[in-house]
Amino acid sequence: MSANSLFEVRYSFPDSGPAEARNALRRAAHELSERGLSAAASWARELLICVPRVPSGASAVAGPSSAGPSHSANGTPARAPSTSRLFPVHSTPALGSMYLPSSPVSQLGLRSHLVPGGATPSSQIGDDSGRFPSRAPPSPLARNAYYADGDDSSSSLDQSQQGSAHVHFAPSQETSRLSDVGSEADAAGHTEDDEDDYQFARAMFEQHHFERCVAWLEKRRMTSDRAEFLRLYAKYLIIERRLDEEGAIVSPASVETALRQRTSDGLLVLLKELIDPSDPYLLYLKGVVLRKFNKRIEAIDCFIRSLELLPYCWSTWLELSTALDPEGEEIIELASLLPDSFMTAFFIDHYCRRVLRLHRHSNEVARCDALLALFPNSPYILNCKAHSHYIAEDFAEAEAQWDEARALDPYCLEGVAEYSNLLFVLDKPEKLAYLTTSLVEIGRDSPDACCALANYHTMQLNNHRAVEALQRALRLDPSCLNAWILLGHAYVELRNSQAATEMYRHALDLAPHDHRAWYGLGQAYELNESPHYALHYYQKACALSPYNARMWIGQAVCFEKLGRTQHAISSYKRALSLGGQAPAEQIDLIGHIIGVYQSADEHVATEVWHRRIVDLVTASQDGPEPLPFSRYAPSFLATSRMLLREAGAHTDPSDADPEPLEIDSDIAGGADTTDGSAMEVDDSMGPPVAARAPSLTTAKLHAAAKSKAAAARANVELAGEFLARIIASGSERAGEAEELQKIIATLPGAGG
Template sequence: MEEDDIVDGDFYLLAKSYFDCREYRRAAHVLRDQNGKKSVFLRSYALYLAGEKRKEEEMIELEGPLGKSDIVNGELVSLERELSTLRKNGTIDPFGLYLYGLVLKDKGSKSLALTVLVESVNSYPWNWSAWSELQSLCTTVDVLNSLKLNNHWMKDFFLASAYQELRKHSESLKQYEYLKGTFVFSNYIQAQIAKAQYNLREFEQVEAIFEELLRNDPYRVEDMDMYSNVLYAKECYSALSYLAHRVFITDKYRPESCCIIGNYYSLKGQHEKAVVYFRRALKLNRNYLSAWTLMGHEYVEMKNTPAAIEAYRHAVDINPCDYRAWYGLGQAYEMMSMPLYALYYFKKSVFLQPNDSRLWIAMAKCYETEQLHMTEEAMKCYKRAVNCNDREAIALHQLAKLNSELGRSEEAAYYYKKDLERMEAEDREGPNMVETLLYLAQYYRQQKRFEESEIYCTRLLDYTGPEKETAKSLLRGMRIEQAGGPSMDVEHFPP
């Protein structure tokens, strides 16, 4: 311990007591004449938090608890001046560097903030708060790769988390799998692996991980909102009900708990109640991104488009990289029959999440609207959706239909056949199956490939409706033609 810190001891302990009681200005006042590094940091940090507290109060007074505001922390200028001097004199410790980086970031000096925070984590790598602030400044992979960081296991945690925020989910998953080899029993790493797999839409694995987490830690609330999203997507009513009851009993005043309960009511179709809980989550944490996005989804379900747009805009203000909020904005403007605006937001979402087939399909449907009728652009989007493993099995069928409408019979037959193969593999039935079989039967009939046409006609005989009669007529015509008689014209869809 340094001599200054020993001299400051009694003052420091008193100030720390005030700090723990959230009396930040009293804590700073007690340390006004103390020069030890610990005392300087605590005084500066107390002033910073006092400024943040006053900023929050002013925002509530002027704009309401959920509103926007341009109010800034009034302590930033004096803190920057003092910490900059200490850094130049070489009398600042890693924690002081962390606070200096935080102040620079809040003031918008991002380049210098990056440099200062790198100095902090290289000097003392165990301060995760410094790593977190550094991560928030790494807005691109190039910025991340440019950092000159010392090798340390904390750097591995930082890279895994940064890759996740930069939507490099496969890289993030590899990094966490590597860390799991060292930290075998870490629930945190397990939860982060689940998060990476959730973003890769591997829901079965995610569900298994969260079930294991709850067995090991039955009172866990952290990250459970993500688990509720998986249960919602899979429509697991009973499991989501059980999870909502569990977090309500454990801690009902956590933003995660409110979101889980909101998801439960949303799945039940009680959208008004869901909005109540998402709003409650935002009162607990106004920057809770999931709540803004999920609330936007509820307003879309309630056909309250202006409220949905407002919620989604709050979400993208908090995190411009949230593709779900951009997608939601696209949906909202599509509902308002404003396809050009919708396209703009769909393009934003697909730029952030290029491997999600749902986004490409949404954009394709927008191109298909009567106002735009941009069929070629729609087809390009559907092709991208197919390449992204279209789980909803929409893109192949739409590509077949659009090619058919454009008179491209060969391309249409190709996509209809691909769609048929997929339906058979997934054991799906329905109108698409009948339409596909009928088109292929007629296409091969026109191509004089009677054996292949007969296969599809025969399968159509198992269905009821006009398609069955068309199949019978096709079979009769082909048999007459094969027997050497005149060909028969049969009503059919244009190939």
């Protein structure tokens, strides 16, 4: 995949056809479950059930090549049609792949020439029922780790015949490599007793009896790749569980550092057993351990190599997104190494939303629509689309998408934490209460459900209960970014700035580009009366989220406290220019700007911004929620003073008398000057060729005087109207309004 097409919206992939996608996801889910990666297996199965079903009357391998000649484009003989196919296969076999022993093609005798003597050993045919498929012949396009250099075709064939019951589609060099790996590959050559031993160890693993799982595998000395992965993965989970049990998840930073130093020895022993793995699952585990040692580049290499062999493991994609540096261009540099698969589109969507947190100018919504076309009615994709709208601050559309996803699958816990964040922002306590009630009944052990419950407690001003819910979420999933950030918010509400700072820094370790954590750090330091430090974090938040008005308001407040007036005004104006605020919120921002101007004794600018408040209040009177006039009476009073001063009246006794408008008496009296008789022309200056020029000048002055007089009368009338409304509202500024009315009465022509 090229760097240019990485972030483009694509509507098709080599493996996005219904038959190809179902086969790939079905096998991947089985393999992931066999390896103990239950979360990735569940993700693959959830996506699998959203793939459009092939009609019952259609062939399972219907595709562009099924109606063509008996040979494919690469010269490989095509499969003969069958009405009783036991295994789902792809429409196009991999380049150079062999026919399977149990396929109808081999039953027709088309495969006998591949084996010397034309006979097919019965030991290599396997079980035709499909319950115990053997290993698939690897594609020559993929990395071949099973054959030594110099092997002839017959020896390679003998090894490849211990293969899977699938003929694997080779859409590209990357996605075809799933064919080479699988739990069946490890089981090849082992007895049923070995399989029973492994399944017993896996049962212990699924029950979280990790020590017993490790002891059993070591006792039986099982050295297959899948057994080795299960043993080492269980050891890794034992180390992680020890961190949780000793309180490293929510303990102070010094205690956590000591605990992690003690557990690093165990991780080092684990890493020594992962020297040069070739299995994609072992590569995944090695990358996870390397990332714990902050060996980011080495971890990325392991994840990329794992994805080359197994592109359908969602856990590997998540680890890769965490290991990449958002501030660099590593994602662009790795574009050519990523599989040309729909899984890459899911990864880019996740990376942009969760890591980069792109905002209004991203195309994540369009990418989600493209994925919905491939996987209709997927609750996961609908939640991703809703989250994209939420990041773009399109709250109405985000709420509609989350409601649709909840109606489609009310028991799906994906995205409920962000959904609860949205309901908290929109101040919908009834809807949030209903959501948390349903989540407590079905997902008490879900980190997202705990985050939603914490949002409900925070809305009820019960921050201590919110802290308890969030700590439970972190015990369930220490990598839950939303829980770290919400826990920091809760500590800020409790005025515990030190604890809040630690929580936000944990969040930044997980997502350095999340503006919420930087903004939270600014709040925590502002709580400590440290505006210099707070300003640094607010500026970082503004750089990461330039379209979020709250970031700019926090920065403006710090500038104001530091006495940097012009910077404060610029930040407030930037927040106001972003739009999206209700009229009351806009007036609050303007109030901050007025306060800064007043502190700088800039009275003219202050009156100009008071006029903007008057315009907003006046415009709201025709809307469904008119703003109260009495609350903004000071702005109307200041605007009235400005209008009267523009009309020529001086409203402040300390002011000097305004300079009168100097207008020619003939113009004021309306004398006719078009014939030039009012001018004295000196005969010595020559003939009066420009005698009409003064008449044009006086006409312009006459028009300007009339326009200015009309504007002055309009200003006086508007000021009188504002003052009358102030007096009628019973505002405490009514006395000042009456004084200004007296000034209006003294103006010439006021009685008319």
